Amino acid sequence: MATTYTLIDKSILGSNQASVSFTGLGSYSSTYTDLKLVASVRDTSASNYQNAKLTFNSSTSGYSDRAIRAYGGSTVDSTSGSGSSINLFYETSDSATANTFGTYEIYIPNFSSSNYKSVSIDCVTENNASDAFLGLVAGLWSNTAAITSITVAPLSGSANLKSGSSFYLYGIKNS
């Protein structure tokens, strides 16, 4: 039987990088139904955590998102945004506890369909102090093109993804 949940590719950073992209996904449009990106991330920003951003096909338009967030030890809120990326999910940054990487999972169903692309993101950062972050995010790329590339990066252009961050892209086949 064909494997349902398959690792398409992975990247474990050996040096700091501005972004990580998985390209050539068009060749998997008939192989897999959904995509899932699982990441363990730390960036070089001088803070406990900051926004990450997600874009498809190098597009910088048509994105919107909504998040429910818990952070700062006691704050729970809901926020939304729209613009050039899906960016209401967070990653651990360089002022957090040493050797600590946050996690996010991005689930993309029907990535090659001709509908708009909705995504579901779970993210956590951790920090042995009072300031850490947990979020559930709904994202939308209002574009009917099949997804052929995925790019993640720190939202702040001045920060890099830190060496040791890992990114695993899985394909999921529904039959």
Add this chain to the structure above:
Amino acid sequence: MAATYEPIATTTLGSSANTVTFSSISGSYTDIVAVCSVKATTGSDEVLRSQVNGDTGSNYSYTYVQGVSAGAQSGRASNTSLILTQAGNLAIPEGASTFAPYVVQYMNYSNTNTFKTILSRGAGVNQAGASVSLWRSTSAITSIRFYIAAGNFDTGSTFTLYGIKAA
């Protein structure tokens, strides 16, 4: 290598339908994961619901957290007739090209010693959330129903069941 995560069944609606039921689910897995990508026909304004084994009685309960334009919210219901498969009272989208993803996990679904816990994540348009539900029965789950109380799932909505084996 033995397969851990297997597709059980899938459907893409060729016409609108109010209910999608997966029946005769094998008990050979540990957990079931349903991945739904859905939108509703115009005017439906309804939430995505689930029931199991044809049980329409008040044998469920749930707790949810959601982020919506009004802010962060939470709630719960006891002795209710449904599994909440998304966050709160958020209607599934009706836009032309927008389908919302939901991932619903029926944990230890074939265990006949425990009540059944269901975890769900929903990511609709301008809404995000999670819920946990309980079905107060020790019966193994053999069928799963997805439905909305008013209106229909629109053409193109997809529903897929995967089985996960612990070993």
Add this chain to the structure above:
Amino acid sequence: MPKPTKLIINCETKEQIEVELTDEEVAQLEADRAKAEADKVAKEAADAVKAEAKAELLAKLGITAEEAALLLA
């Protein structure tokens, strides 16, 4: 007006059949919908009462919501 339909997928045989809901099932759906709407209205009313009480208390204490959160942190 055509009745709503249900799609049944047999996970053993992979057969998929589409059938109309019965009258009882339609009636149950309507009851579910009415209860959900009533629950939603009740929750919104309760939330509004809570919000008003909170605003009154903050005004009485002469502090903002952020200051209250800081006190309770």
